[in-house]
Amino acid sequence: MKALTPLKPAALLVASLLALGTAQAQNAARQSPLTPEHFAALDRNNSGGVSKEEYETFMRESFQKMDKNGDNRLTPAETSDVLTAEQFAVVDxxxxxxxxxDEFIEHVMRDFDRYDYDKDGQLKP
Ligand SMILES: [Ca+2]
Ligand SMILES: [Ca+2]
Ligand SMILES: [Ca+2]
Structure with missing residues (x-):
């Protein structure tokens, strides 16, 4: 169990990102839904914005961390500490x-497009 500890922050970050995506957006102000913690984890090259590539890379890595038995599928058991049953059903x-x-990436990249209000391919604070 101890070995899983370092994975937690990334998993929690994914959970919060998925929660943003599944909560009905009340972004009337059209502000970025990402927190400074999200940006610190996602903006790998410190460009001040999160590109599609950075977002997808992070999500692919997160998927692999959550896929504990490495069969390229997430089960409710594997994601029980990250996703609620409701979130799981939305992504599935x-x-x-x-x-x-594929289901995971399609879902999260749809979120990316939704958050990319000015459609420049970058999420910015
Ligand atoms: Ca960047
Ligand atoms: Ca699995
Ligand atoms: Ca499925």
Missing amino acids: ANKDGTITL
């Missing part, structure tokens, strides 16, 4: 009870 697009990498 074909409702087969597992989240594939």
Whole structure:
């Protein structure tokens, strides 16, 4: 169990990002939903914005960390400390009870596009 400890922050970050995506956006002000903690983790090259590539890379790494048995599918058990049953169901697009990498990436990149209000391919603080 101890070995899993370093993975927690990334997992929690994913959970909060997915929570943003599944909560009905009340972003009337159109402000970035990302917190400074999100930016610190996502903006790898410190450019002041998070590119699609950075976002996708982070999400792919997070998927691999959550996929504890390495079968490229997330089960409710593997994500129980990250996703609520409701969030899991939203990401599991074909409702087969597992989240594939494709389902995961499609979901999170749709969120990215939604947050990218000015459509310049970058999320900014
Ligand atoms: Ca960047
Ligand atoms: Ca798995
Ligand atoms: Ca599925």
